[in-house]
Amino acid sequence: MAEETAPSMTHLVEGVSVETFAAPDLVAVTPPKHGDDRGFLSETYSRERFARLGIDIDFVQDNHTYSASKGTIRGLHFQIPPHAQGKLVRVVRGAILDVVVDIRHGSPAFGTATAVALSADNWRQLYVPPGFAHGFCTLVDDTEVLYRMTAYYAPASDRGLAFDDPGLGIAWPVEPGAAILSDKDRRHPRLADLPAHFAYGPSR
Numbered sequence: 001m002a003e004e005t006a007p008s009m010t011h012l013v014e015g016v017s018v019e020t021f022a023a024p025d026l027v028a029v030t031p032p033k034h035g036d037d038r039g040f041l042s043e044t045y046s047r048e049r050f051a052r053l054g055i056d057i058d059f060v061q062d063n064h065t066y067s068a069s070k071g072t073i074r075g076l077h078f079q080i081p082p083h084a085q086g087k088l089v090r091v092v093r094g095a096i097l098d099v100v101v102d103i104r105h106g107s108p109a110f111g112t113a114t115a116v117a118l119s120a121d122n123w124r125q126l127y128v129p130p131g132f133a134h135g136f137c138t139l140v141d142d143t144e145v146l147y148r149m150t151a152y153y154a155p156a157s158d159r160g161l162a163f164d165d166p167g168l169g170i171a172w173p174v175e176p177g178a179a180i181l182s183d184k185d186r187r188h189p190r191l192a193d194l195p196a197h198f199a200y201g202p203s204r
Helices: 047-052
Strands: 009-013 016-020 027-030 034-036 039-041 061-067 073-079 087-093 095-102 113-119 125-128 132-138 143-149 158-160
Touching: 073 095, 087 095, 087 113, 087 132, 095 125, 095 143, 113 125
Parallel strands: none
Antiparallel strands: 009 016, 016 027, 027 125, 034 039, 061 143, 073 132, 073 158, 087 125, 087 143, 095 113, 095 132
């Protein structure tokens, strides 16, 4: 069963549900849906509104992933400076357990994993700042995830963290041996072996 991390605070801002967590700068938002018998309309992103929500960020690239099978794990991924990426993640089909690990040295949540359930049904989005390793596990077949990125993909800056690092204590909703992963994602180092790529500070 997927284990979700409880938010430290939840409040409404301009009709948008905003959740914060123990890890500083990590924010989940749920925009409203306006529906009728035809379906619904939802303003999933507005630069001005998100700035008022505290996510005052310029995004430069959109990514879209499709995972055919339940139990697919992608991650844990990050890019190092000068190409560090923040991500706004949402699910348009299916469901995932989205997992992030704070790898900013000096952060009060350094090494802490946070898990957030995102689905096409709950309509949540998770903003993952630079300095977090990010990944997810699909909870159902045929799942599609959209990412809005703050920096372009830079292969030379691409890094990863072991999804099964026992020091992280991540309760994935699939046994590690049964998880569907790329060969690359099975070879990432543990947190204890990562260089200090990020330092905690007020900037996102």
